[in-house]
Amino acid sequence: MPGLLRGIARTAVISGTATAVSNRVSRRQAGRWAEQDSARALAYQQPAAQPAAPQPAAPAQSAAASPPDDAMTTRIEQLRQLADLKAQGVLTEEEFAAQKSRLLG
Structure with a gap:
């Protein structure tokens, strides 16, 4: 009977450790994905705001000029x-x- 309890306890400890590690990895990965999403959102918003500024005023050019x-x-x-x-x-x-x-x- 003590050998059986020892085996059950050992399995419980291993299982708990594996669960804790798995949860930590999942949280870290979710954090990385959130950072990537926010970086993509920022990159998406910036080009939309910038194009208004770079249009220089052309001094009396004809319509055919490049x-x-x-x-x-x-x-x-x-x-x-x-x-x-x-x-x-x-x-x-x-x-x-x-x-x-x-x-x-």
């Missing part, structure tokens, strides 16, 4: 950021298309 190189570089960089957000799954296809047409239009 935009300056700085403006083109800025647009290309913004398109790359949008593509990265889409690749990460932050933007849907529709949101990406709307943002892209707003940048290019």
Whole structure:
């Protein structure tokens, strides 16, 4: 009988330890996911607020003239950021298309 109780007690201790470790790992992983979600949300909000500022006032250019190189570089960089957000799954296809047409239009 003492051997049986010892075996049951040992199993209970091992099971409790495994449960505690599993719970701790789950909490840490949930914390990491929450950090990633907040970083993605922040990255999603920032590009939406920034595009208003980089539009320089063009001094009397004709409609056929191409935009300056700085403006083109800025647009290309913004398109790359949008593509990265889409690749990460932050933007849907529709949101990406709307943002892209707003940048290019």
